[in-house]
Amino acid sequence: MASVETVRARLGAVGQGHVLRFWDELDAAARGTLLEQISRLDLEGLPGLIGHYVQGKAEPGERGEVAPAPYYGLDGTCCGRAWDRRAAATRGEAMIRAGKVAAFVVAGGQGSRLGFEGPKGCFPAGAVTGKPLFQIFADNLLGARDRYGVHVPWYIMTSPLNHGATEEFFRAHAFFGLEPGSVRFFMQGVMPSLEMRSGRLLLAGKGEVATNPDGHGGCVRALHESGALTEMKRRGVEQVSYFQVDNPHVRVLDPVFLGLHAGAADSSGEMSSKMVERAGPDEKVGVFCRVGGKLGVVEYSDMPVSLAGARREDGRLAYNAGSIAIHVMSVEFLGRLATDPAFSLEFHRAEKKVPFVDVESGRQVAPEKNNAVKLERFVFDALGLCRESIVVETDRVEEFAPIKNATGVDSVESSKALQTERAARWLRAAGVDVPTRPDGTADCVLEISARTATCADELRGASLPRKLERGERVAL
Numbered sequence: 001m002a003s004v005e006t007v008r009a010r011l012g013a014v015g016q017g018h019v020l021r022f023w024d025e026l027d028a029a030a031r032g033t034l035l036e037q038i039s040r041l042d043l044e045g046l047p048g049l050i051g052h053y054v055q056g057k058a059e060p061g062e063r064g065e066v067a068p069a070p071y072y073g074l075d076g077t078c079c080g081r082a083w084d085r086r087a088a089a090t091r092g093e094a095m096i097r098a099g100k101v102a103a104f105v106v107a108g109g110q111g112s113r114l115g116f117e118g119p120k121g122c123f124p125a126g127a128v129t130g131k132p133l134f135q136i137f138a139d140n141l142l143g144a145r146d147r148y149g150v151h152v153p154w155y156i157m158t159s160p161l162n163h164g165a166t167e168e169f170f171r172a173h174a175f176f177g178l179e180p181g182s183v184r185f186f187m188q189g190v191m192p193s194l195e196m197r198s199g200r201l202l203l204a205g206k207g208e209v210a211t212n213p214d215g216h217g218g219c220v221r222a223l224h225e226s227g228a229l230t231e232m233k234r235r236g237v238e239q240v241s242y243f244q245v246d247n248p249h250v251r252v253l254d255p256v257f258l259g260l261h262a263g264a265a266d267s268s269g270e271m272s273s274k275m276v277e278r279a280g281p282d283e284k285v286g287v288f289c290r291v292g293g294k295l296g297v298v299e300y301s302d303m304p305v306s307l308a309g310a311r312r313e314d315g316r317l318a319y320n321a322g323s324i325a326i327h328v329m330s331v332e333f334l335g336r337l338a339t340d341p342a343f344s345l346e347f348h349r350a351e352k353k354v355p356f357v358d359v360e361s362g363r364q365v366a367p368e369k370n371n372a373v374k375l376e377r378f379v380f381d382a383l384g385l386c387r388e389s390i391v392v393e394t395d396r397v398e399e400f401a402p403i404k405n406a407t408g409v410d411s412v413e414s415s416k417a418l419q420t421e422r423a424a425r426w427l428r429a430a431g432v433d434v435p436t437r438p439d440g441t442a443d444c445v446l447e448i449s450a451r452t453a454t455c456a457d458e459l460r461g462a463s464l465p466r467k468l469e470r471g472e473r474v475a476l
Contacts, residue, residue, distance in 0.1 A: 004031070007038055014046050015200075021359045022206035030207040037209055041192055050199035053349045054373050064292020066307060069321045071275055071288070071391035072260060083264075085256055091263045092255030097148040100238040103252050104223075105137060106216050107166065107245040108159030108188045114406050119162040122169050125248045125403055127416040128447040128475040133245055133403075134169065138176035140252035140450040147458075151182045152253065153235060155228050157219055159188045186226035189214045191347075193354045194373045202356040202372055210354055210372070216244070216325075217345045217377025224338035232331050239269075240334065242327040242379070248415060249401040249422065250326060251454050257392050261328040268387040270333040273380070274326040276396040278317055281309035286380065288321035288391050295389045297323050297380040321391055323380065324400045333386070343385050347375040397422050398455070420446045423476075426456040433467040444468050447475045 002010075004023065011017050019038065026034065072078045076085065095101050109120040116123050121137075124130040131139075141152050158166045167185055170176070175183055190211035192201045204210040214221070219242075223229050232240070239258065243250045251257075261272035275288055286297040287308075300308070303319070310318040337343045354372035358365050383389050394400070401418035404410040423446035424434045435443040446468075453459040468474060 001032070001035055002039060004035065007035055010043050011038070014043050016043065016046065018359045019201055019203065019209060021203075022357075022362065026207045034207045034209075037211075040190075041209070046192075046199075046201075049347070049375065050194060053347055053375055054194050054196065054199040065290075066298065066304075067290040068319050069275075069288035069290055069295055069391055071321055071393050072264075073393045074395060083260075088257075088259030088263065089255040090259065092258035092260075093148065095239065095258050095262060096144060096152065096253055096255065097150060099150050099152075099236050101253060101258060102153045102155060102232055102235070102237045102240050103137070103141060104155045104157070104219075104240045104242050105245050106157050106188075106219055106242070107134075108157060108162065108213055109245065110162060114403065114412060119158070119166045119169065121156075121166065121245045123403065125412070125415065126447050126475070127419040127445055128473050131447075132169075133248055134166075135173070135176045136248045136450065137243075137250070137252055138178055140250075140454060141182075142177055143449075143451045143454060144253050146451065151179050153182045153184065153232070153237065154178065155223070155232075155240075156183065156185050157188050157222055158185055159213055160190065163187050184228060184231065186222055186228055188222050189218045189225075191375045193352075194375075195356075196351060196371055196373050199373075202354055203359065204356065206357055206362065210356055212352075212354075212374040213376065215348070215376025215378055217379045217381060219379060220334055220337045220345065220377075220382070223334055229331060229335050229338070238331055240329050240331060242325075242329055244325045246404055247324070247326075247400065247402045249399050249418065251394075251399055252450070253454075257326075257394075258328060260390060260392055264390055266388055267390045269330055270386040270389065271327060271329045271382055272390045272392065273383065274324055274394050274399070275321040275391050276324055276394060276400050277320045278322040279396075281305075281317065283322060286323040287319050288323060289319060291384070294384045295386070295391070296384045297378075321393075324394075324402075326394075326399070327379070329382070333382075337382055337385065345377040345379075345381045345385075347377055350374045350376070397425065416445075417441075420444070423448045426453065426459045427464065427468070429456045430459050430462070430464055431466075432464050435468060435470040435472075443470045445473045449476065452476050 011019050070079045076082055107121045111120045111123045121134040122132050125133045144152050191214045193210040193212050195202055202210040262269050284300050286299050289298050307319055312318050351370040352372050352374050353367045353370055355366050401415040402410045403412055403415045420442050424442035427434050437443045
């Protein structure tokens with residue numbers, strides 16, 4: 001660890017000497033913690049960030065004309081031509097079987113909004129079993145082991161807030177049956193929170209710099225700095241299946257998606273994405289668009305009203321490709337993003353209220369209005385850096401049942417209802433008599449483990465009941 005003199009000189013060189021204002025009041029342990037925290041910050045890069053994002057208030061902007069994004073549709077066509085689902089699935093299955101694919105979940109969040117204390121991945125999400133989200137994803141990988149005879153490595157990005165608790169949760173549950181050596185944890189990076197007027201680093205305490213997570217786009221840097229990318233290469237992994245921790249319906253390893261990503265003529269094999277048709281012009285999801293001729297995501301809050309609600313002749317939304325934060329990225333592309341400045345992701349700025357210690361008085365201040373700039377990166381910005389990138393449509397019920405809120409839209413309740421709806425759909429396709437309410441929904445509660453099936457086709461041939469009773473709770 002660098003000496004305090006070295007750190008003091010580095011801070012002074014970038015106009016941040018106030019960070020050590022309370023050094024003499026700290027005990028030895030607090031001093032060590034502060035020096036370690038400062039050593040992880042890119043101090044030399046601060047002046048450029050402050051000038052660009054605090055004083056200049058720069059934001060990544062749209063560059064050129066916006067047009068709807070083309071995509072591989074559920075109807076088997078893309079841009080008016082047919083595409084071969086079976087051929088894509090065969091290619092993707094071969095990739096999984098050869099050990100060329102790793103799973104990667106972004107899991108740095110807490111369950112606070114759900115009234116749950118602890119990492120969000122520990123939240124009990126199964127409609128019948130109450131399985132935690134992490135176990136639901138583990139079942140996907142155990143199913144892949146059963147079907148393809150391969151231990152798919154799983155990389156889990158935590159945060160400084162929940163890293164230890166996440167590791168302990170996996171140990172307490174014996175890694176849910178996975179090989180411990182196939183599961184790798186590493187922490188997301190953080191960015192210092194900057195005072196809005198001056199660009200000075202805010203202090204959360206007398207011995208702590210105020211920081212914020214660097215966004216899901218920070219996964220690129222974290223994968224590289226943790227050594228995860230190097231480890232993937234050593235394992236022979238070529239592609240990474242990316243998803244976020246709040247969606248129990250994600251198909252962690254989708255052969256069709258993988259096969260299109262790696263083999264479609266209009267894909268560079270660098271980064272591909274999944275979409276669902278937007279539920280309406282006000283749905284709060286990013287929208288895949290062509291921006292200046294390149295694929296990208298326009299956040300719902302930035303989408304012009306005239307485009308968000310534009311309709312085609314058939315009445316469907318013209319800009320209908322909603323992002324569900326599911327991607328495949330090549331290891332080579334991630335390495336380039338992490339090490340080549342020409343491919344670096346831009347930051348997005350947000351003005352927030354951040355409590356801080358006043359460096360003059362030493363008092364803790366709870367601001368009543370926005371006082372700070374937080375910077376974060378978004379992983380979907382990497383799409384614009386690809387040579388070519390594709391979007392693949394999936395059915396909302398099949399693969400999008402997020403748990404973001406305690407009640408209402410995208411809640412625990414709505415997710416569990418979708419789990420039942422998807423399971424009922426699969427069971428009916430397999431010939432099972434599922435009881436139905438007058439509104440067409442299943443009159444029971446259902447949950448199908450990914451070890452049993454990850455799609456309706458995989459359920460065929462399984463040992464299934466002929467009929468379900470009203471009000472029955474069934475986990476398969």
